[in-house]
Amino acid sequence: MVTDQTDQSAAGHPSAPETPEPEPREECGVFGVWAPGEEVAKLTYYGLYALQHRGQEAAGISVADGSQVVVFKDLGLVSQVFDEQVLSSLHGHVAVGHCRYSTTGSPTWENAQPTFRTTAAGSGLALGHNGNLVNTAELLERATAAGAVDTRGGATTDSDLICGLLAAAAADTGIEQAALELLPTVRGAFCLVFSDESTLYAARDPHGVRPLVLGRLERGWVVASETAALDIVGASFVREVEPGELIAIDEEGLRSSRFANPEPKGCVFEYVYLARPDTTIAGRSVHATRVDIGRRLAAEHPAEADLVIPVPESGTPAAIGYAQASGIPYGSGLVKNAYVGRTFIQPSQTIRQLGIRLKLNPLREVIRGKRLVVVDDSIVRGNTQRALVRMLREAGAVEVHVRIASPPVRWPCFYGIDFASRAELIANGLDLDGVRRSIGADSLGYVSLEALVAASEQPRTRLCSACFDGKYPIALPDEARIGKHLLEGIEKGVAGSAAPVHANGYGAADALSRP
Numbered sequence: 001m002v003t004d005q006t007d008q009s010a011a012g013h014p015s016a017p018e019t020p021e022p023e024p025r026e027e028c029g030v031f032g033v034w035a036p037g038e039e040v041a042k043l044t045y046y047g048l049y050a051l052q053h054r055g056q057e058a059a060g061i062s063v064a065d066g067s068q069v070v071v072f073k074d075l076g077l078v079s080q081v082f083d084e085q086v087l088s089s090l091h092g093h094v095a096v097g098h099c100r101y102s103t104t105g106s107p108t109w110e111n112a113q114p115t116f117r118t119t120a121a122g123s124g125l126a127l128g129h130n131g132n133l134v135n136t137a138e139l140l141e142r143a144t145a146a147g148a149v150d151t152r153g154g155a156t157t158d159s160d161l162i163c164g165l166l167a168a169a170a171a172d173t174g175i176e177q178a179a180l181e182l183l184p185t186v187r188g189a190f191c192l193v194f195s196d197e198s199t200l201y202a203a204r205d206p207h208g209v210r211p212l213v214l215g216r217l218e219r220g221w222v223v224a225s226e227t228a229a230l231d232i233v234g235a236s237f238v239r240e241v242e243p244g245e246l247i248a249i250d251e252e253g254l255r256s257s258r259f260a261n262p263e264p265k266g267c268v269f270e271y272v273y274l275a276r277p278d279t280t281i282a283g284r285s286v287h288a289t290r291v292d293i294g295r296r297l298a299a300e301h302p303a304e305a306d307l308v309i310p311v312p313e314s315g316t317p318a319a320i321g322y323a324q325a326s327g328i329p330y331g332s333g334l335v336k337n338a339y340v341g342r343t344f345i346q347p348s349q350t351i352r353q354l355g356i357r358l359k360l361n362p363l364r365e366v367i368r369g370k371r372l373v374v375v376d377d378s379i380v381r382g383n384t385q386r387a388l389v390r391m392l393r394e395a396g397a398v399e400v401h402v403r404i405a406s407p408p409v410r411w412p413c414f415y416g417i418d419f420a421s422r423a424e425l426i427a428n429g430l431d432l433d434g435v436r437r438s439i440g441a442d443s444l445g446y447v448s449l450e451a452l453v454a455a456s457e458q459p460r461t462r463l464c465s466a467c468f469d470g471k472y473p474i475a476l477p478d479e480a481r482i483g484k485h486l487l488e489g490i491e492k493g494v495a496g497s498a499a500p501v502h503a504n505g506y507g508a509a510d511a512l513s514r515p
């Protein structure tokens with residue numbers, strides 16, 4: 001046991017409270033449906049319900065009936081924003097849905113999506129976006145010159161900027177042509193689903209960083225962030241929306257256009273943590289990938305132990321794989337409260353001091369007297385694992401060997417995931433033994449990037465792994481880097497903007513109050 005060696009103040013990582021840190025969070029889920037004769041608002045509701053894990057801050061649905069576009073959106077979970085009465089009032093044959101991720105900052109109604117504009121030609125445009133742009137300042141400059149910044153609406157997202165630019169350009173050429181001209185100039189990660197009165201559109205950035213899939217209903221089409229959302233609404237999977245592709249669906253059928261050459265760089269972290277286990281990405285089951293990662297983890301970092309337990313839920317498949325490959329029995333040693341992080345009620349100080357127990361509680365009769373292998377999906381700041389190891393020891397574990405189903409996270413993500421700033425990442429400042437000592441584990445092992453890539457069954461060249469190796473596949477202008485490291489810098493960088501648009505889609509005030 002090495003509890004005495006726990007060093008919480010090593011190398012720039014001062015002692016942290018035993019509160020569970022926020023998990024890495026997606027920046028959104030998107031869903032769209034074109035289906036005359038179907039209840040498109042309800043289909044979208046269930047699609048968003050399936051994608052709730054990708055965004056829990058706000059939800060919205062737009063419907064179009066051929067003559068108008070109506071948007072209903074609010075802060076909260078999908079089930080909190082919509083009820084039977086609201087859904088029954090949303091009529092049409094085209095719908096766009098969006099769920100937005102939750103921050104501890106000040107989420108605003110204005111930033112909820114779909115975001116809406118009226119084109120100069122008088123048609124409505126509703127848009128939902130999953131991703132993160134990296135040339136926001138440049139787009140803002142263009143939007144300002146074109147009078148496309150909505151100064152009254154109050155939205156401060158990069159998504160609203162795309163919507164404004166699209167609406168401005170559509171006045172001359174129509175939305176489809178405007179999108180084909182605008183999208184090649186937009187840099188970063190984006191999956192867009194948008195509609196006017198009669199047509200559903202979907203577009204994916206040339207790198208295909210975030211997933212976006214196309215499905216078929218008996219009487220229509222569906223697009224969604226993940227295949228699990230297709231399953232839930234009874235749609236059959238057709239194919240992925242290709243990187244660099246724009247799809248338009250109306251009564252004439254489905255049209256596919258290319259706005260850029262594809263250079264696939266899918267996010268490898270989707271396999272580790274972000275996507276649902278019942279989703280398939282690039283033909284590979286996320287659950288099967290996670291089990292395989294666990295097997296490889298066991299081969300790379302064996303342990304002498306009595307029991308393998310997961311940190312539920314995202315650590316579970318990898319723990320199963322670890323147990324299979326190592327021959328060490330698998331067991332449930334931690335019970336997770338599935339509703340933690342899904343409330344807007346802030347806990348009082350007394351409750352907050354319960355820390356990680358709000359989220360995870362040990363099964364003492366399972367743990368007592370055992371040498372444990374604990375499998376988790378990733379370590380970001382290390383606070384959660386430190387609290388977890390201590391909790392397991394207090395519950396009677398005699399050894400705690402931590403195994404992580406991803407390589408050390410050393411770099412921030414600029415393409416749609418909120419980890420932390422680089423300075424906050426524990427593996428950025430500490431070597432392996434430093435992290436082990438900081439979290440108080442008897443041993444620590446991360447799966448290698450090579451093993452992770454092999455488990456995904458994707459060619460290494462088609463994946464983004466920048467948060468592990470710092471090799472960013474989409475060039476980052478200075479303001480994007482500044483946005484993650486020096487938030488006040490972005491305000492100076494966006495000259496003349498009263499409501500600066502942060503590179504990750506949040507106003508600076510929101511970003512500053514992030515964990």
Ligand code: SF4
Binds near residue numbers: 267268466467
């Ligand atoms: S930096 Fe990491 S989380 Fe972000 S897109 Fe790349 S692999 Fe995914």
